[in-house]
Amino acid sequence: MNSIKKIQIKTQKQKAMKFITSGNYNKAVVILKSLLQKDHYDIEVLTGLAHCYSAFSQPYEALFFLDKALEIHPDYLHAQFLKGCVLGDLGEYQEGIRLIKNVISGGLNDFEMHGNLGILYQDSGDFNSAITAYLKALSFSSIVNPEVIENRLANCYSELGQFPEAMKIYDKLICANDQDTCAIYNKAVASEKMGNSAESLKLLKQVVSIDSDFVRAWDELADLYEKIGAPDEAKMCRTKAEDIRSKE
Numbered sequence: 629m630n631s632i633k634k635i636q637i638k639t640q641k642q643k644a645m646k647f648i649t650s651g652n653y654n655k656a657v658v659i660l661k662s663l664l665q666k667d668h669y670d671i672e673v674l675t676g677l678a679h680c681y682s683a684f685s686q687p688y689e690a691l692f693f694l695d696k697a698l699e700i701h702p703d704y705l706h707a708q709f710l711k712g713c714v715l716g717d718l719g720e721y722q723e724g725i726r727l728i729k730n731v732i733s734g735g736l737n738d739f740e741m742h743g744n745l746g747i748l749y750q751d752s753g754d755f756n757s758a759i760t761a762y763l764k765a766l767s768f769s770s771i772v773n774p775e776v777i778e779n780r781l782a783n784c785y786s787e788l789g790q791f792p793e794a795m796k797i798y799d800k801l802i803c804a805n806d807q808d809t810c811a812i813y814n815k816a817v818a819s820e821k822m823g824n825s826a827e828s829l830k831l832l833k834q835v836v837s838i839d840s841d842f843v844r845a846w847d848e849l850a851d852l853y854e855k856i857g858a859p860d861e862a863k864m865c866r867t868k869a870e871d872i873r874s875k876e
Contacts, residue, residue, distance in 0.1 A: 637663060644676055655679040671697040675707045675723055677715070687714045721752035739768040743777045755784040775801060779810050786818040789876045794818050809839045817848065825856060843872045 647656035657680045663673045669693035691714055695806055697707040712727035728745045746761030762781040766774055782797035795818065801811035816831035829852055835845040846869035853862035 632635045635794055637666065641672060641676075643671075644673075648676060649682075653683045654783075656680050669700055671701050671704050671707065674700075675704070675710060678707070678710055682714050684718070684790060685717075687717045690714045703734070705734050705736050708734075709736060709741065709744070712748070716744075716748040716751060721748050725746045725752070739765045739771050739774075739777075741765075742768075746780065750780060750784055758784045759788075759821065773807075775811075779814055782818075783814055786814070789821075791818060791822050807838055807841055809835050809845075812838075813842065813845050813848070816845075819854065820848075820852065825852060828852060829856075841872050843869050846872065852865065 640663055644656045644659040644663070647653070647659070647863045656676065660673050660677045660680070663670065664677065667673065674693045674697040678690040678697070681687075681689040681693065691711065694707050694711040694714065697704055698711070700715035701707070708727050709731045712724040712731065715721075715724035715727070725745065725748050725869075728741060732741050732745070742761050742765035746765060749755075749761055759781060762777050762784070765771075765777055766781070778797055778801060782794040782801075784793035784795070785791070789797065795815065798811050798815035798818065801808050802815065812831050813835045816828045816835065819825075819831060821829040829849070832845050832849045832852065835842050836849070839845075846865045850862045850865035850869065853859070853865060
């Protein structure tokens with residue numbers, strides 16, 4: 629391959645990766661598939677395609693390209709990390725955890741790695757290990773948008789009945805952004821677990837006033853209204869939730 633063609637391929641790969649970073653996966657796939665026709669053994673192209681198919685919620689297609697990449701380079705940490713995440717999407721948590729821990733021990737030791745490790749632990753029901761991973765993730769400096777991990781950390785505390793720790797985080801998030809429907813909703817759920825139905829009701833109403841399509845909040849409202857003996861309000865909330873789902 630001559631030097632001009634190598635430069636052209638490198639430029640196209642960089643363009644595809646920029647599309648992936650910006651979330652424009654359809655354009656990235658077009659470029660990456662074209663590059664794959666020229667070199668079926670380029671692990672960056674294979675892993676990039678896997679990233680796109682994972683974003684498309686097509687995990688088996690993603691695994692196909694990841695396995696191809698790992699056949700060529702078994703120690704390619706980025707492919708191992710992504711495979712761990714995809715396996716988590718498929719419910720294969722322990723293998724996903726093993727892969728991501730291997731990636732961290734291999735040198736990719738940052739916010740993204742520990743954050744995703746925490747997600748796998750949390751989704752598998754191991755809340756204590758998830759908390760450890762999330763706290764490690766949040767210990768890194770220059771984190772961009774840590775709110776997702778902070779919400780998940782608070783949810784783990786709530787699942788373990790450690791409500792003061794959970795509420796402290798929810799309140800911090802809501803203080804920073806009073807439109808954070810995720811934090812407000814999660815605080816409502818935790819409030820109900822604590823037996824404070826009135827506070828939960830107030831918070832859930834706040835959620836749907838900000839985002840009228842927040843279907844889980846309507847479901848939670850319906851359950852809460854039934855619990856407090858308000859069947860008409862419960863029916864209205866269930867109808868609203870069903871309407872939202874029918875449009876998805």
